[in-house]
Amino acid sequence: MNRLLIATNNKGKVKELQDLLKNTGIQIVTPTQINLILEVEEDGKNYAENAGKKAIAFAKASGLISLADDSGLEVDALENAPGLYSARYFPKPGATDADRRAFLLQNLKDKPRPWKAHFHATIAIAQPGGEVEFAEGNCFGEIIPTERGNDGFGYDPIFLFPELNNTMAELGMEHKNRLSHRALAVMNAMPVLERLFGV
Numbered sequence: 001m002n003r004l005l006i007a008t009n010n011k012g013k014v015k016e017l018q019d020l021l022k023n024t025g026i027q028i029v030t031p032t033q034i035n036l037i038l039e040v041e042e043d044g045k046n047y048a049e050n051a052g053k054k055a056i057a058f059a060k061a062s063g064l065i066s067l068a069d070d071s072g073l074e075v076d077a078l079e080n081a082p083g084l085y086s087a088r089y090f091p092k093p094g095a096t097d098a099d100r101r102a103f104l105l106q107n108l109k110d111k112p113r114p115w116k117a118h119f120h121a122t123i124a125i126a127q128p129g130g131e132v133e134f135a136e137g138n139c140f141g142e143i144i145p146t147e148r149g150n151d152g153f154g155y156d157p158i159f160l161f162p163e164l165n166n167t168m169a170e171l172g173m174e175h176k177n178r179l180s181h182r183a184l185a186v187m188n189a190m191p192v193l194e195r196l197f198g199v
């Protein structure tokens with residue numbers, strides 16, 4: 001059977017995508033499992049351009065259908081920053097997720113609360129020949145000034161679902177994978193995967 005390559009170097013995304021795709025009947029492989037080391041420059045002007053570029057690069061390098069995710073956190077009070085630049089949102093190179101969370105809170109501290117925000121994910125599914133298809137998902141909440149929870153990655157400890165009174169990092173992966181932007185994008189991508197893999 002054809003295998004699907006998860007085209008990301010982000011360990012948090014790998015775990016979530018493996019879990020989201022586990023009952024689909026599609027065999028999932030990671031770049032590590034096939035010894036593929038590939039860094040793709042994210043110079044697109046939107047999520048779809050970046051996701052498409054990553055998926056096509058991994059599909060061409062591996063010969064496998066590849067699924068990439070380009071995602072970001074958009075904060076209303078910051079005119080949707082960090083958005084497309086969420087992974088690089090810090091003035092100096094070599095920053096950690098914790099540095100980026102602290103920098104975001106620093107930039108928000110004089111803005112009135114609630115700090116409404118949403119996560120966005122665009123998924124691209126590319127074939128080795130370069131054909132690419134897309135799906136999207138969003139999830140809405142707010143940024144809080146103090147970190148809560150140890151699960152997840154990135155901005156999860158400061159992203160609250162007000163109706164649950166839990167941050168994304170307090171939910172645990174199983175629960176996050178029922179309502180996250182990435183979960184919705186994967187759900188929206190299922191018709192493409194079903195067609196490509198015949199599942």
Ligand code: ITT
Nearest residue numbers: 008009010069070071072073086087153154155156
């Ligand atoms: P790949 O390009 O290899 O997939 P990346 O981390 O560089 O990994 P992106 O360019 O799509 O991926 O950056 C997305 C960033 O947005 C990510 O590094 C986090 O900072 C943030 N982010 C996206 N989804 C998130 C989530 O579910 N929880 C917390 N932060 C998230």
